[in-house]
Amino acid sequence: MxxxxxxxxxxxxxxxxxxxxxxxxxxxxxxxxxxxxKKYGIILKTPSQIEKIRKACKLAASICKTLCxxxxxxxxxxxxxxxxxxxxxxxxxxxxxxxxxxxxxPGTVCTSVNDVICHGIPNDTPLKKxxxxxxxxxxxxDGYYGDTSKMVCVGLVSEEATRVVxxxxxxxxxxxxxxxxxxxxxxxxxxxEEHAHKNNCSVVNQFVGHGVGVKFHExxxxxxxxxxxxxxxxxxxxxxxxxxxxxxxxxxYIEEENGWVARTIDHKLSSxxxxxxxxxxxxxxxxxxx
Ligand code: MF3
Ligand code: CO
Ligand code: CO
Numbered sequence: 001m002x003x004x005x006x007x008x009x010x011x012x013x014x015x016x017x018x019x020x021x022x023x024x025x026x027x028x029x030x031x032x033x034x035x036x037x038k039k040y041g042i043i044l045k046t047p048s049q050i051e052k053i054r055k056a057c058k059l060a061a062s063i064c065k066t067l068c069x070x071x072x073x074x075x076x077x078x079x080x081x082x083x084x085x086x087x088x089x090x091x092x093x094x095x096x097x098x099x100x101x102x103x104x105x106p107g108t109v110c111t112s113v114n115d116v117i118c119h120g121i122p123n124d125t126p127l128k129k130x131x132x133x134x135x136x137x138x139x140x141x142d143g144y145y146g147d148t149s150k151m152v153c154v155g156l157v158s159e160e161a162t163r164v165v166x167x168x169x170x171x172x173x174x175x176x177x178x179x180x181x182x183x184x185x186x187x188x189x190x191x192x193e194e195h196a197h198k199n200n201c202s203v204v205n206q207f208v209g210h211g212v213g214v215k216f217h218e219x220x221x222x223x224x225x226x227x228x229x230x231x232x233x234x235x236x237x238x239x240x241x242x243x244x245x246x247x248x249x250x251x252x253y254i255e256e257e258n259g260w261v262a263r264t265i266d267h268k269l270s271s272x273x274x275x276x277x278x279x280x281x282x283x284x285x286x287x288x289x290x
Pocket of ligand 1: 098109110136137138242274
């Protein structure tokens with residue numbers, strides 16, 4: 001009986017296992033999957049995991065849409081948070097932000113108004129005409145995660161507000177549209193910076209996107225400025241694309257009193273949109289679409 005470590009029967013001088021040893025797996029998904037986990041910590045999802053992540057994403061998207069429709073003049077972000085509590089309960093789901101991290105995040109959604117870059121904490125200040133607000137929903141359904149956010153303009157907003165909201169949306173979509181197997185993770189940052197700078201906006205580099213699905217924040221980090229993440233996208237990756245775009249300086253700071261709320265250093269406007277996407281054989285699928 002010839003063993004795996006014996007010379008191959010073909011005369012190549014290589015070990016049989018490195019040469020003509022029969023493949024035991026139907027395709028190379030499991031071998032790529034093992035190497036991505038080992039090299040980068042990236043969890044490539046199986047079809048049955050994708051099925052469940054897709055459901056979590058659909059739910060997050062539908063809750064996010066409902067909350068955005070409620071974000072009108074006079075409504076407080078606490079009221080929006082209460083709606084999120086109710087909607088998650090009704091769907092038998094868990095809002096992932098609640099008590100996440102250190103210190104534990106106090107809300108069930110992030111509500112980031114005007115100069116807040118991200119991680120805004122729901123509070124009792126009513127929204128007013130001219131505000132722009134990001135509502136960021138992450139839902140856990142059947143143990144799997146979906147993460148998405150949208151912007152809402154309250155009443156008529158300034159020219160700058162319109163520019164930053166529109167620019168950030170197109171930044172996100174341009175980056176998504178580039179995604180397919182073989183494209184490098186770094187190209188996401190290229191696409192985003194290019195469009196932001198063309199529109200006189202800056203890109204935040206203190207916060208990043210992330211792998212998502214089995215956990216809230218998985219590897220890899222997804223950077224939105226020019227970077228060196230030369231990791232090829234492969235089918236089965238689930239990541240977020242969530243660029244934060246500013247009117248003025250790219251720099252932000254975190255409020256000391258709560259350890260979460262990130263504001264622009266110059267208090268100029270910031271805007272963000274977020275989708276969870278799946279890399280497919282041919283390109284991408286936006287999972288957080290209603
Ligand atoms: N949803 C945010 C993201 O896109 C993370 C919020 S962390 C929280 O990654 F604790 F503030 F919820
Ligand atoms: Co999010
Ligand atoms: Co996210």
